[in-house]
Amino acid sequence: MELINRPRRLRKNSMIRDMVRETRLNIEDLIYPLFVVEGKGIKKEIPSLKGNYHFSVDMLIEEIKEIRELGIKSILLFGVPNNKDKFGSEGYSKDGVVQRALRTIKSKFNDIYVITDVCMCQYTDHGHCGIINDTGYVENDLTLEYLAKIAISHANAGADMISPSDMMDGRVGYIRKALDREGYTDVPIMSYSAKYSSSFYGPFRDAANSAPSFGDRKTYQMDSANSDEAMREVDLDIQEGADIVMVKPALSYLDIIRRVKDNRNIPIAAYSVSGEYSMIKMAVENGLLSEDVIYESTLSIKRAGANMIITYFAKELAAKIKE
Template sequence: MLTKRPRRLRANSIIRDMIRETHISMDDIIYPLFIVEGENIKREIGSMKGNYHFSIDRLEEEIKELVELGVKSVILFGIPNEKDCCGSEAYAENGIVQKAIRKIKEVSKEIYVVTDVCMCEYTSHGHCGILTEEGYVDNDKTLEYLSKIAVSHAEAGADMVAPSDMMDGRIGAMREALDKSGFVTVPIMAYSAKYASAFYGPFREAADSAPAFGDRKTYQMDPANILEGVREVELDIEEGADIVMVKPALAYLDVIRKVKDTYNIPIAAYNVSGEYSMIKLAVEQGLLNESAIMESLISIKRAGADIIITYFAKDLARMLKENK
């Protein structure tokens, strides 16, 4: 006679909900926004259906919609009109991100603003730092510029900065610069284990950030390495990171779990553009049910992420309201 019947606890939705082990809510979610110069621009990004480039004057309607949906946090990516070898628009007082921060804070005090700190969108060569004459990213010289960007974002009103460059020592340099400038309460969410992934493809179009030559394998990580990712996380924690991040998410669930099991610190995971676009396209083509969106996000939470940066934020908000 059977005495162990796990199906007893699957008999209806009430008991299934009661024993559910992994939960996701809008408290866990950060939504990426792409900001461009110009006026009256709300332009869909071709490779990322449902996501847009916004000019500053169109941000108000978007922020109000996000508040209504229950989205509580955004991460900003700026696309300037002018680029140069040192990405000077990234730390300009009236740079695109700085203006966007001020506009969002003017529209709503409810939205928590995180800013991506990097140089690839702002440099004429598309790399994440200052280049040597040989075309190699000069790590230590780049730290000075990254720190200036972080401070300028904090001065504009950013709630948190998130360096994505993968330079050695940038968390320590940034923490020191923020503290010296009086921003001791501004946290750092470090892109700690950021892999040189093929899943960033659609983002390159969205942020106009593809490198003009070469690739980013000298600073982003080899997708084959998990222990290297753990070492990178440890270094960022030692340097003062408040939150560490694994990027991408779905193809690196094992890395998320390893970091979760190793360190007692909040963990973010970036559900990147390629992961988004694959699932979005499959749902639109009828190859997958929309529930695949929720299932994929739950898998990231189940792996150990406390925070998920995802382009599915609006879809998730709607699904949670509909109790899907």
């Protein structure tokens, strides 16, 4: 009976509960996704991602000032260009929206760590994550050349970390070699290693204007039924030089995060995606759940084994952590 009662005694006092708490969420764990668009004076709420906005570069700077005050120091930057083509050329343009945002951010802040998403879906006129061949399929190996162009252009503009999200085979190794050739040996890669073909991406595709105009992405994103495959994808990215591996989405794939944590010695990022955010946001706003669920759900991602969490709730979480 003594052993049975012992945990209950530790739970009775709030100070003791704090002392024996196993998992803690820190502001340093949070990465805030931001969407940058062409133009000036733009801060426009994304309807399906309430509380998140499209920012022009000038307004993005104001947002970064706000998150710095909350203690958030890491952002994941997505570009939404006006012009798109079959080669996604705005993605690697010197004057692309992400490249201009990077130069501006780095000229004004020396303590903001900027991670850039490297993909083609928001830059191509067809919305797929690579170059489409004559048969209507993504040309994997040709796509690698364009992904490397995007990565190098981001590094040139000041990106602190590159994060390829395309799920092409071999892209981590290809990008790593390209960065090294250009002298960016110290720019790390956070790879979307286990990125599932998920129904939770809808609001993001509105935000990035990146929904495919035909077909789907199941041929290059992972089947949600597969766990062993996730480990193979993680292993391949590690072998190719990934510094951090990512699991996406997060809340429906906590088992994958835990499995990677238990079996691989590498930092893990988890992306709590737009659909997860929107469900919780709507439930809180409609009084179905209390705001505490935001912290609780994010803590579960940390408890599962993630070292860093990409979340649209970063501002709310940082404010709560600072209380």
